Each structure stands twice: as C-alpha cells, then as structure tokens.
C-alpha cells in the first residue's frame with residue numbers, strides 16, 4: 001500500500017459547521033439528558049421535510065425498524081418478508097421479535113425488491129393461510145424500490161409496509177419523499193449515511209397515534225401513573241438532545257448533500273462509462289436518487305477483470321471501496337430461511353453481489369480525490385485487458 005497517498009473513505013461524515021451552535025445551546029441550557037428542545041425540533045423538521053404526519057427520533061435506524069415491528073404486533077412465530085439485498089440491520093429486528101424472516105429477491109432495474117417475487121411469495125403465503133405481519137422494503141444506495149407496484153400488491157393482501165429508507169433520505173419517487181410510502185418509514189443517521197448525528201435514527205408515519213406510541217415504547221413503556229408502572233415490554237431507544245442538535249444542523253444542508261452526491265455520480269459516469277463491461281446502477285424513471293453510494297457492476301468477460309481484482313487495485317491505492325451487500329439469504333445467520341428469487345433459476349441479488357462494487361461517494365470527496373479513484377480504475381482496467389491479450393498471444 002502506498003502510505004504516501006492519503007486514505008479515501010467510502011462515505012465519511014461531513015459536518016456543515018452549524019452543528020456546534022446547536023450543541024452549545026443544549027449545553028448552555030443544560031439539556032444534556034435525553035430528550036429536550038433539539039429532539040422535538042429535529043422530529044418536527046424531519047416530518048416537515050419529508051411530508052410525514054409525525055416522526056420519532058431514536059437511537060438508530062435499527063431501533064426504528066424494531067419499534068415499527070413492535071407497533072405492528074410482530075411476535076414469536078410470525079413471518080415478516082424482507083428485501084434480501086441489504087444490510088443485516090434491515091432484518092435483525094425480525095429476529096429480536098422472535099419472528100421468521102422470508103427473503104425477497106431484487107429486480108434488475110431497481111436492484112430493490114422484485115414486485116414479481118413479492119407477488120409470488122404473498123400468493124403462496126395466502127394459500128398456506130399464513131400471511132406475513134409486515135413487509136420490509138429497502139431502498140438501496142438511495143434508489144427507491146418500485147413503490148407503486150409494491151403498494152398495490154401489499155394492499156391486495158392487506159399487509160403493512162415498513163420502508164427502510166436508511167440509505168435514501170433526500171430521494172424522491174414520483175415527487176414524494178422516499179420513506180413516506182409505507183405504513184412506517186425509517187431513516188438512519190449513522191456516521192456513513194447522507195447526513196449523520198454520529199448515530200441515530202427516525203421513525204416516520206402519517207399515523208400520529210402510532211408515532212406517539214413508539215415514543216412510549218422507546219422510553220421503557222412507562223404507563224401514565226405517579227409511580228413506575230409497566231404493562232408491555234419497552235425499550236431504551238430515544239435519541240439524546242445533544243445528537244438531535246447535530247441532526248438539526250445536518251438537515252439544513254440535506255439538499256446540498258444530495259446535489260453533491262449526484263454530481264459525484266455524474267463525474268464517475270462520464271469518466272468511466274466508455275469502459276466496456278462496466279454498468280452503473282440506473283435511476284428509475286420518475287424517481288430521483290440521493291445517489292448515496294455510486295454503484296456499478298463489472299462484467300468479467302467484457303472487462304477483462306472481475307470485481308475482486310478491481311477492489312484489490314483500489315485497496316492498494318489506499319481507497320476504500322466495497323462489494324455490494326451480500327444477500328441476507330446467503331448469510332450464515334439466516335441459514336434455512338425461505339427465499340423467493342425474481343424468477344425460477346434467476347437470482348438477481350446473487351448476481352449483483354458477485355459483480356457489484358460501491359465507490360467512494362462522500363459529499364466531501366474532492367475533485368482531486370475523485371480523479372485519483374477514476375485513474376486507478378482506468379489503470380486497473382487497462383492492466384486487466386493487457387493481461388488478457390498476453391494470454392491470448394501465448
């Protein structure tokens with residue numbers, strides 16, 4: 001590794017400069033304890049920004065998914081459908097509730113939940129008399145799933161939707177904010193997301209009563225009584241007033257961050273799209289992605305190298321790139337779980353995993369840094385092609 005080259009991270013935090021004034025206010029008024037004016041303000045501002053009826057600020061995106069499952073009454077023995085091509089946090093809360101995940105493949109256009117596979121899975125579940133209690137639909141790398149189709153199918157079977165929009169805050173589908181299509185929407189403010197509170201999440205819904213109930217569940221489910229009275233299992237999931245202050249300042253620059261990430265995507269696209277065998281993740285028509293991470297697939301035969309060789313070349317240049325999420329149905333944790341591929345014998349998520357790569361896409365990435373990444377990819381590419389020619393000549 002060339003240590004002279006500074007490290008380029010995949011998606012590092014990017015502060016706006018206003019965070020400290022919100023945090024200072026919290027200190028000055030001694031609102032250090034959980035909850036306080038920043039939490040109330042952050043909830044209100046997110047709800048306004050995305051056009052949701054109400055929002056509850058919590059300690060992580062994972063916690064928000066867990067609360068949504070709890071509110072929907074998911075319990076031991078229940079089934080929950082979930083996108084397979086995602087980070088494990090989408091499905092871990094299913095296990096927390098003792099429920100059983102069933103994984104649904106992606107479709108090639110969106111990389112997200114295949115409406116076709118979902119339809120088949122729901123049809124079979126109905127025949128077996130055991131519909132899932134919820135469907136968790138993930139919006140990967142900023143791209144919205146095909147929400148129209150998915151909403152129609154779920155409506156037909158009357159199954160509620162939790163939209164995991166951890167990666168798609170700031171994205172739009174048909175003009176409406178990503179994360180506001182399901183019964184519940186979930187955002188994450190983990191350090192690598194498009195905006196961050198260092199760690200945190202948000203549960204949104206048009207059902208203000210459900211959001212109020214999520215606040216109750218997230219503060220140890222304390223019943224209204226002068227003493228500590230508890231009638232259901234609660235959690236300690238609320239966001240602190242300090243972190244909500246960081247979030248309020250970050251939210252002010254969300255639109256700029258989306259624009260920066262989209263610019264980064266455009267530059268990658270213009271600089272690399274001529275290479276044969278390289279295909280960028282498309283943007284669904286009528287949608288606008290926040291382009292959280294620029295992702296592409298490498299066709300080994302056409303490119304003369306595979307995605308692992310490309311990852312290796314970037315690693316050697318001190319550049320952090322990642323494979324696409326490993327599908328959850330392939331994870332040892334979920335061994336034996338039921339899986340519905342897009343079509344019989346056609347598992348789209350497995351193909352995307354084998355050929356996909358995420359490039360550094362942080363909104364603070366400089367032009368020089370991005371040029372370094374592009375050059376590294378072009379060099380790796382021509383080396384790969386040379387190797388192939390040599391083999392051919394011998």
Ligand SMILES: *Cc1c(COP(=O)(O)O)cnc(C)c1O
Pocket residue numbers: 059060061062063086087089090138164166167187188189190199200201
């Ligand atoms: C980051 C992420 C989460 C979890 O968010 P945390 O705030 O880290 O708990 C859930 N789902 C997806 C798809 C994510 O990328």
